[in-house]
Amino acid sequence: MSTDILATVAFDDQGYLQNPADWTPELAEALAAQEGIQLTEKHWQVIRFCRAKAAETGKSPTLRQISLGTGIPTKELFQLFPKGPAKRVARIAGLKKPEGCI
Amino acid sequence: MSHEENRHMAFICSKGNLDMAYPALIMGWAALGNGVDVTIFFTFWGLDIIRKKYMDKLQLPPVGVAGMRTGMMGVPFDVGIPQIMGVLPGMTAVATALMRKKMAELEVPPISEFLQMLQDAGARLYACKMTVDMMGLTREDFMDGVEIVTAGDFIDMTEGAQIVFI
Structure with a gap:
């Protein structure tokens, strides 16, 4: 089921969504499931923050900003999104790759 | 993804000047953000980076730093500062304050906060036992979470890791 929705949109070679307009909450669920993450309210809190921040600044927030x-x-961020929260959230939230170092 | 062991990077911090503290912290943080395991071993002057008393008082003495030019201070001419100026009283404080300001502008946190972030993200921090003994220090001199280990222990713990010496 979740693989179907992923097949309908395009990603770049690093797994980031090519067209931000393609993002939907269902897509986020499917992307998270693909990375082995079951989204909870806490995950959504992070995703919403990142999307709002990106809409405001045009850039995906760094881990410290999150x-x-x-x-x-x-x-806790490393528990919610293991092995690199900033990049993982950006992928799941349909944002660009974070550029900052901190 | 693969069945291979996770990538592991180990940084050895042997210098305790402010400008030599940041490379390992920034690269280590970037590594953690990429899902890479991180170990940092502090030895010789590098111990100051994890000493409670000095970690937020690290300095940048300008003598011998060719890269410190006037342009960094917002002056339109980017010219070198004569080395002899660097030995004048107060110049180390000026250079240190300038670097702290520049780093803060880039949202780089102070050393103590940065090290806590690294530990929270899973980095392991070790102090070199021989240097600790040489300087007459104890576990209490270091921030929480730092473990004192021998060079041999460090070598064991970093088998297969990529080593970066700073």
Whole structure:
């Protein structure tokens, strides 16, 4: 089921959504499932923050910006989105690859 | 993805000047953000980076730093600062304050906060036992989470890792 929705949209070679307009909450669920993540309300809190921040600045937020902005500690972000929260959230939230180093 | 072991990077911090503290922290943070395991080993002057008393008081003495030019201070002429100026009283404080300001502008956190972020993200921090003994320090001199290990232990723990010496 989830694979169907992923087949309908285009991704770049690093797995980021090519056309931001293709993003839907269902797509996020499918992308997360693909990475082995079951989205909870806490995950959605992060996703919503990142999408709002990206809409405001034009850039995907860095990990530190996510932590400061959501109030969710670094440790928890790494539990929610293991192995690189900033990049993972950006992919699931249909955003561009984060550029900042911090 | 693959059945291979996770990529692992180990940084050795041997210098304790402010400008030599950031490379490992920034690269280590980037590595963690890419899902890479990170170990940082602090030895010799690098121990200052994890010493509670000094970690947020690291300095940048301008003598011998050819890259410090006037352009960094917002002056339109980007010319070198004569080395002799660097030995004048107060110049280290000026250079240090300038670098701190520049880093803060880039949203780089102070050393103590940065190291806590790294630990929270899963980095392991170790102090070199021989240097700790040489300097007459104890576990209490270091920030929480730092473990004192021998060079041999470090070599064991970083088997297969990519090593970066700073």
